[in-house]
Amino acid sequence: MITAERKPLDELIEYVKPFKRILLLGCNECVTVCAAGGRKEVGLLASGLQMALLKSGSNIEIQQHTLERQCDPEYVEELVPMIDGTEAILSMACGCGVQQLAMRFKNLPVFPALNTKFMGASERQGVWAERCQGCGDCVLGITGGICPIARCAKQLMNGPCGGSTTGKCEISEDVDCVWQLIWDRLKSLGQEDRYVDIMPAKDWRSGGGSGPRKIIREDLAE
Amino acid sequence: MAVASVIKAQPLVDQTLPINKNILVVGGGISGMTSALRLADQGFQVYLAEKSNELGGVAKNIFKTLEGDDVQPFIAGLISQVKEHEYIQVITGAIIVDHSGMPGMFKTGMQIGPQMFYRQINHGVTVLATGAIPNPTKEYALESCKAVRTQLETHKVIAKTPDTVKEWDNIVMIQCVGSRTADNPNCSRICCQTAIKNALAILEINPKARIFVLYRDMRTYGFQEEYYQKAREKGVIFVKYSQDTPPTVKPEGEQVEVTFTDAILGQKITVTADSLCLSTGLIADNDSSEELAMIFKLPRTADGYFLEDHVKLRPVDLPVPGFFVAGTAHSPKLIKESISQANAVAARAQTMLARDSINLGAAAARVDSKLCASCLICVRTCPFDVPFINADGYSEIDPAKCHGCGMCVSECPAKAIQLMQFEDDKILAQLEEIFEKVNA
Amino acid sequence: MENFEPVIIAFCCHYCAYTAADMAGSQRLPYPANVKIIRIPCSGKVDALHIIKAFENGADGVYVAGCLEGDCHFKNGNEKAARRITYVRNYLEEIGIESERLMMVTMSAGMGYRFAQTATEITEKIRKLGPSPIKIAIAQ
Ligand SMILES: Cc1cc2nc3c(=O)[nH]c(=O)nc-3n(C[C@H](O)[C@H](O)[C@H](O)COP(=O)(O)OP(=O)(O)OC[C@H]3O[C@@H](n4cnc5c(N)ncnc54)[C@H](O)[C@@H]3O)c2cc1C
Ligand code: SF4
Ligand code: SF4
Numbered sequence: 001m002i003t004a005e006r007k008p009l010d011e012l013i014e015y016v017k018p019f020k021r022i023l024l025l026g027c028n029e030c031v032t033v034c035a036a037g038g039r040k041e042v043g044l045l046a047s048g049l050q051m052a053l054l055k056s057g058s059n060i061e062i063q064q065h066t067l068e069r070q071c072d073p074e075y076v077e078e079l080v081p082m083i084d085g086t087e088a089i090l091s092m093a094c095g096c097g098v099q100q101l102a103m104r105f106k107n108l109p110v111f112p113a114l115n116t117k118f119m120g121a122s123e124r125q126g127v128w129a130e131r132c133q134g135c136g137d138c139v140l141g142i143t144g145g146i147c148p149i150a151r152c153a154k155q156l157m158n159g160p161c162g163g164s165t166t167g168k169c170e171i172s173e174d175v176d177c178v179w180q181l182i183w184d185r186l187k188s189l190g191q192e193d194r195y196v197d198i199m200p201a202k203d204w205r206s207g208g209g210s211g212p213r214k215i216i217r218e219d220l221a222e
Numbered sequence: 223m224a225v226a227s228v229i230k231a232q233p234l235v236d237q238t239l240p241i242n243k244n245i246l247v248v249g250g251g252i253s254g255m256t257s258a259l260r261l262a263d264q265g266f267q268v269y270l271a272e273k274s275n276e277l278g279g280v281a282k283n284i285f286k287t288l289e290g291d292d293v294q295p296f297i298a299g300l301i302s303q304v305k306e307h308e309y310i311q312v313i314t315g316a317i318i319v320d321h322s323g324m325p326g327m328f329k330t331g332m333q334i335g336p337q338m339f340y341r342q343i344n345h346g347v348t349v350l351a352t353g354a355i356p357n358p359t360k361e362y363a364l365e366s367c368k369a370v371r372t373q374l375e376t377h378k379v380i381a382k383t384p385d386t387v388k389e390w391d392n393i394v395m396i397q398c399v400g401s402r403t404a405d406n407p408n409c410s411r412i413c414c415q416t417a418i419k420n421a422l423a424i425l426e427i428n429p430k431a432r433i434f435v436l437y438r439d440m441r442t443y444g445f446q447e448e449y450y451q452k453a454r455e456k457g458v459i460f461v462k463y464s465q466d467t468p469p470t471v472k473p474e475g476e477q478v479e480v481t482f483t484d485a486i487l488g489q490k491i492t493v494t495a496d497s498l499c500l501s502t503g504l505i506a507d508n509d510s511s512e513e514l515a516m517i518f519k520l521p522r523t524a525d526g527y528f529l530e531d532h533v534k535l536r537p538v539d540l541p542v543p544g545f546f547v548a549g550t551a552h553s554p555k556l557i558k559e560s561i562s563q564a565n566a567v568a569a570r571a572q573t574m575l576a577r578d579s580i581n582l583g584a585a586a587a588r589v590d591s592k593l594c595a596s597c598l599i600c601v602r603t604c605p606f607d608v609p610f611i612n613a614d615g616y617s618e619i620d621p622a623k624c625h626g627c628g629m630c631v632s633e634c635p636a637k638a639i640q641l642m643q644f645e646d647d648k649i650l651a652q653l654e655e656i657f658e659k660v661n662a
Numbered sequence: 663m664e665n666f667e668p669v670i671i672a673f674c675c676h677y678c679a680y681t682a683a684d685m686a687g688s689q690r691l692p693y694p695a696n697v698k699i700i701r702i703p704c705s706g707k708v709d710a711l712h713i714i715k716a717f718e719n720g721a722d723g724v725y726v727a728g729c730l731e732g733d734c735h736f737k738n739g740n741e742k743a744a745r746r747i748t749y750v751r752n753y754l755e756e757i758g759i760e761s762e763r764l765m766m767v768t769m770s771a772g773m774g775y776r777f778a779q780t781a782t783e784i785t786e787k788i789r790k791l792g793p794s795p796i797k798i799a800i801a802q
Contacts, residue, residue: 008756009756009757010756028593028595028636029595032595032597032635032636033595033596033597033598033599033635035597035599035635038595038597038635038636038637039593039635039636039637039638040634040635040636040637040710040711041635043637043711043714044710044711044714044753047711047714047715047717047718048714048753048756048757050718051717051718051757051758051759051796051799052756052757052758054796054799054800055757055758055795055796055799057799057802066636122598124602125599125602125603223698516732516733519735521677521678521681521770521771521772522770522771522772523685523771523772524770524772524773524774524775524776525772527772529681529685529771529772532684533684533688541677541681541735585703603742605736605737605738605739606736606737625736626703627703627704627706627707627735627736627739628702628703628704628706628707629704629706629707629736629739629742631707631709632706632707632708632709632710632746633742641703641707644702644703644707646709646711646712649700649702649709649712650712650715652700653671653700653712653715653716653719654719656669656671656698656719657669657719657720657721660669660720661720661800
């Protein structure tokens with residue numbers, strides 16, 4: 001899923017300060033799952049903004065709502081009847097949701113309340129870790145199911161750098177060296193010989209290197 | 223505030239579970255045996271687990287009550303009835319070690335006997351009757367001087383060797399020793415009447431004896447007052463002392479010199495006593511009650527007694543459904559009061575046992591599947607592993623399994639869960655009402 | 663804001679602190695009327711949103727009272743509550759409310775004295791801190 005974290009309150013206050021009435025919009029998908037932009041966080045942020053603004057002497061009306069998904073136009077359409085009088089939207093979705101709103105409501109300023117972080121998996125309650133960078137040409141089949149692009153600071157494709165010590169990455173002792181993980185895994189799969197195969201230089205075009213990407217399913221697309 | 227929340231109240235559905243009708247009684251003193259007998263007489267299977275190797279508890283050291291009833295034959299009768307009862311299984315040398323399950327269906331494990339072999343008992347009702355212990359205080363030269371005894375020891379001398387009593391000219395009794403102090407703020411309840419009981423018994427054997435009772439307040443409550451009056455009529459001298467200037471004690475050979483201030487004379491008086499009897503009262507058996515409280519998850523008072531669910535409304539119930547408390551495990555009590563409470567427990571337990579299911583109240587969490595994001599946060603946070611993602615892909619909580627703690631409710635990022643009885647709108651209504659009042 | 667009387671919301675767990683409050687009552691122990699109690703089944707049920715809402719409504723202080731460590735009736739609700747309180751305290755600072763206005767305390771059901779004492783101490787502490795900045799802003 002896509003993970004995100006709320007932006008500092010000060011930054012958000014700057015966004016919404018000029019307005020008298022805003023819509024604070026949550027999303028019931030990924031950002032709910034990573035506890036950053038669901039109904040609960042919408043409530044918390046609305047109260048927090050309200051109080052911070054009240055302190056500085058301004059008053060603002062904050063309407064709260066949460067969509068099933070902000071990245072689909074049909075769900076966004078639900079906002080139309082309630083958007084009357086709204087001067088701006090503060091979106092608690094990932095960047096995709098924010099842009100979807102901006103596309104739909106041409107005359108309304110739309111601001112992000114979150115910093116969208118990464119595609120990650122949950123390690124345990126309350127902990128999410130980066131796992132994929134969407135390179136468009138998945139190598140997990142060769143690397144024992146562990147991604148050297150998302151999980152190596154240098155995105156090395158053919159074994160570790162010289163900074164790998166006792167299984168840890170040189171950037172921090174808390175970070176596993178992904179190549180150690182890959183090696184351990186290949187070993188337990190009995191596929192050590194995979195490790196010596198040289199991976200050719202990666203073609204980054206599929207990873208966005210040649211501009212914005214798009215997927216079109218001919219059979220579905222109208 | 224409460225009204226604001228009641229306005230938002232919704233109809234609730236009680237949750238019920240089948241109940242196992244076996245009873246575990248912990249503690250084989252007068253209280254435990256009394257509850258066990260009453261319940262077994264109704265045909266319920268009772269397991270009576272006693273820590274020591276014999277039944278009877280503290281009352282084995284008491285021979286007569288204030289009213290003159292013989293305690294020992296009574297206990298002997300209780301013990302044999304309990305042992306012979308077809309529905310009571312006595313387990314002595316039993317140490318409770320673990321406990322699990324749900325109201326109505328508990329499992330309690332114990333280690334039994336010198337071999338410590340493990341046994342688990344399934345039960346729906348638990349009675350705690352683990353008693354209290356004589357206060358082991360060492361004040362007033364209790365350990366060093368032979369003329370100084372506790373009231374319990376005095377009681378034994380009176381019962382077993384009355385000839386000794388005939389040789390006592392002066393007897394001093396000090397009340398509230400180790401009770402109503404900073405360490406033990408409780409009144410032990412039994413000591414005032416014990417002092418009167420022993421004083422009257424001493425005068426019966428030795429009418430010439432002079433008895434001084436040094437007290438802070440005489441608390442011979444109820445009809446005990448008649449015996450207090452009788453003691454005064456018979457010449458027992460009652461002298462009040464204050465906690466700041468307690469009597470002082472000096473051993474003098476076989477005797478002991480007790481010095482106290484007489485408030486009326488305003489003078490210090492010294493009595494050379496042949497026997498100094500200390501009313502040392504009783505205290506909670508902290509080691510035992512602390513361990514049981516941890517195992518059974520039960521609350522205790524600051525001084526180590528088990529705390530009932532409500533002083534007035536549920537005086538013998540503990541907060542966990544199916545748990546009851548009787549006797550001095552609950553607070554200091556006389557034998558007859560312990561028996562009354564044990565009977566009350568048996569009656570309360572029967573109100574549960576008469577049914578085939580146990581009512582657990584309505585405080586269960588409920589998921590609104592329209593709001594649920596299937597994030598698993600509730601599944602992970604529930605301490606009892608109740609929520610699960612169902613075949614429709616939404617979290618589901620079985621109300622019969624839910625303990626009603628509300629942890630999933632407060633962590634759900636989609637605000638998809640409400641705890642019945644503690645719904646968000648009710649809590650928010652309370653908050654708003656408070657501030658409406660304050661800001662008005 | 664002369665004669666300032668703080669308003670303090672106490673979220674009390676049913677099994678410990680709420681019973682302790684009852685106990686304080688039956689022991690005739692006085693505690694300040696500034697403390698308004700909201701009963702919750704477990705301190706782990708306290709919702710960050712409700713704490714924030716209390717401040718938004720003008721509370722000068724909020725505390726959550728749960729069972730002693732290791733004593734939670736539901737295993738670990740008090741630990742969860744303590745973590746949540748730390749989280750919300752950071753948020754309060756971000757908003758511009760002194761984080762000292764939010765506290766977590768623990769006590770057992772039998773500690774009527776501790777309940778009364780805690781309520782008194784917290785009231786005094788909040789009295790010293792003065793009215794919450796939100797309350798001041800609401801009044802203006
Ligand atoms: C010093 C003293 C003097 C008293 N004098 C009088 C008097 O004069 N008149 C009067 O009416 N009353 C008197 N009492 C009170 C009377 O003794 C009690 O009311 C009565 O004995 C209480 O019975 P019980 O069954 O509740 O507790 P107890 O008699 O204390 O029995 C409790 C039983 O539980 C067992 N137990 C404890 N912990 C565990 C455990 N973890 N697991 C299993 N079993 C356990 C103990 O071994 C014991 O057998 C006196 C009490 C004391 C201490
Ligand atoms: S925590 Fe809430 S949103 Fe997440 S699975 Fe449970 S009920 Fe659904
Ligand atoms: S209320 Fe408590 S016991 Fe019930 S499902 Fe939620 S976390 Fe589990």
